Amino acid sequence: MEGLGILLVCSFLLSHLTISAAVDTLNTTQLMRDGDTIVSAGGRFELGFFSPGASRKKYLAIWYKQIPVKTAVWVANRELPLNDSSGFLKLTKQGILVLLDRNRRTVWSSNSSRPARNPVAQLLDSGNLIVREENDSNPENLLWQSFDYPCDTLLQGMKLGRNLITGLDRYLSSWKSPDDPSHGNFTYRFEVGGFPELILREGSVVRFPPGPWNGLRFSGTPELRPNKFFTVSVVINETEVYDTYELHNSTILSRMVLSQNGLWERLTWTDRTQSWEVFVIVQMDNCDNYALCGAYGSCNASNTPECSCLKGFVPQFPKNWDAKNWSNGCARKTPLNCSTDGFLKFSGVKLPDSRKSWFNYSMTLEECKNLCTKNCSCTAYSNIDIRDGGSGCLLWFVDLVDIQQFTENGQEIYIRMAASELxxxxxxxxxxxxxxxxxxxxxxxxxxxxxxxxxxxxxxxxxxHEKPGLLTYVPESSSNVKNQNEDLELPSFDLAAIVFATDNFSMKNKLGEGGFGAVYKGILKDGLEIAVKRLSKSSGQGLDEFKNEVIHIAKLKHRNLVELLGCCIQGDEKMLIYEFMPNKSLDFLIFDETQSMSLDWPMRYNIINGIARGLLYLHQDSRQRIIHRDLKAANVLLDSEMNPKISDFGLARSFGDKETEANTRKVVGTYGYMAPEYAIDGLYSIKSDVFSFGVLVLEIVNGNCNRGFCHPDHQLNLLGHAWRLFAEGKSFELVASAIRDTGNASEVLRSIHVGLLCVQHSPEDRPNMSNVVMMLGSQGPLPQPRQPGFFNERDLVDQSSSSSASQKLLSSNDFTIGMSEAR
CATH class of the missing domain: 1.20.5 (Single alpha-helices involved in coiled-coils or other helix-helix interfaces)
Known part of the structure; x- marks a missing residue:
């Protein structure tokens, strides 16, 4: 008996020593307790017990092994945490993983597809925890796998979708909070009533569908075109419907996550910042809110307002439409008559909600049209697959909702219309x-x-020469002018035409002056109003800055960026010609007590959203990622309808696809808008612009400059004042008196909250502009901001004085300045 006892003790100790080692398997003789882990063969993932965030609860989870931030990609007992560290995991002889608490009560368990003989559990380098027979590595014969039961994360090789034979539904659900991995408010899954569609819901409410899969992308995500980083695939057949993806570079740590505030986003680990950074957010703007424009309405994020009725339709309730309540949608101008109806083609759109549609992969478009024509209930038809000229048939038999208009990568749909309307x-x-x-x-x-x-x-x-008294015009070498303009790839204006348009640069036409030089209003002979930015001979900026502005804005086209019409380089004259903005710059309106009365809250909110969309285009959607580096109220111009347009790209810089940050020894920008890491260390990134945007938001809400802001109760600047009020739950006190009566309280408070998120001291804490646009346009919960950078106006002076700068930073809210030799 004594020998038997010793043998049992040794067996027990041996099992624990085995699991404590760096192995990737767990067998039926082993127990895994808190502190024990198993690691995948390549060292990529680890399984063990962890406590998320500030929680003291214990969860069995899989996380990335190679990075310092313990990031869980799967949690077993997300609804029933352990209260202490006495729980343990074991594998039964039936091939079932069981998690037990200190009283040996089952907290969580897996299941098994069939009886097991000699099972083992193994953690794979894909992040998949599997149960298999010890001598059978065929993935088709698995007894169980964690990939079938995802949480909030979709890893490479996972399937998001349904097995139509077994009924297995692999869907994602958000965490409740950073400290609580239990099911949150949001789910993301395939719904298969008609043509299968991925649907993101908040509770039971549909929030976002990316649109039907068209062979290349989901039709509502034109930005997710085939790329060099990953490939998305969707399989739809008689047995399965699922979405999966493959990374082209397996060394990159990247995952898709359904966030706690309902964003479907791709995160990529960055060694430089030692953090997860957002690579892309699938929801891009307000138009991604499901059925925003109602039936037969079309949403276009580039328009103001976003919603309009499709051709052949009018608002169902015009008064609601004028009040921007589009939920009732549009009605036909002319009723249908089945025997004479035809079809009107709409191009460049997101296909409508297809969950109640009918589809056939083998039909041609002509066969699809004939079938729809014969059925009086058929409202529209389209190809399913857009590859190789198009194939397949998709028919709708209900009112069409959730249509968007895109500038590129949209699809074609044919909508039923009365013959007279056609x-x-x-x-x-x-x-x-x-x-x-x-x-x-x-x-x-x-x-x-x-x-x-x-x-x-x-x-x-x-x-x-020109007449005496006017600007003398001596033509420069024509070949030299031609070469310069060809380098800039921009239309060239004749100097004489500009002299005539501006009345020889008369003072009455002068609009203002900045670091570049003076700006004049002009009217060309054809009546076109222009703004002429003339490089001053005493300007600190020279031809390099001049060319820099041209290079960065010449090919940019967006409704929230000022349009550069051309340039003039003749002799010593260097000028840029822009579209004229009749309502001047934003600083002229918001910082003037009298002028600011003309800006009610809806106007200000439209300006905030417009600036955000313009920055998003620069950072993500333009040919190259562009950092503006001098975003401020003076560089936001307003057109005749008070739409904002970002201007002045003389200090802008381009980033390549893989670049995220750069360093400069010459810090340029405007004190009051510069991010701390840029002003002090010369580090700039898209997060530098985000900081400037946050300052702008708070200025637009408050009506005062950040720099020079004073308050009788403290010495804080506007950022510090806003932070203090937010912490005390008094954010509405920040709002300018001119708009308190016109402001939508929830929009105002949300804008302040987003502004504070943007001006956080650490760049890693700030959202990117995709997040900002979504947060401004949604109603979901927002993360809590941390203390702003430059909380006190003395911060910058104190920090820069202790740096290795060779000269002090002189700055103002009105002029762009520079500081050489930053660290």
Missing amino acids: DQIESIKSKEKERVRVAFVCVLTAAVLIVGLSLVLYLWRKRY
């Missing part, structure tokens, strides 16, 4: 074509006349 639309098209033809002939004729007159004027100028 005739009317075709008549309008014919008239438009005739107008275009007449306009083309007129333009061609005018062009010939202009060329002729220009030739005569050129020959005359070769013999004479």
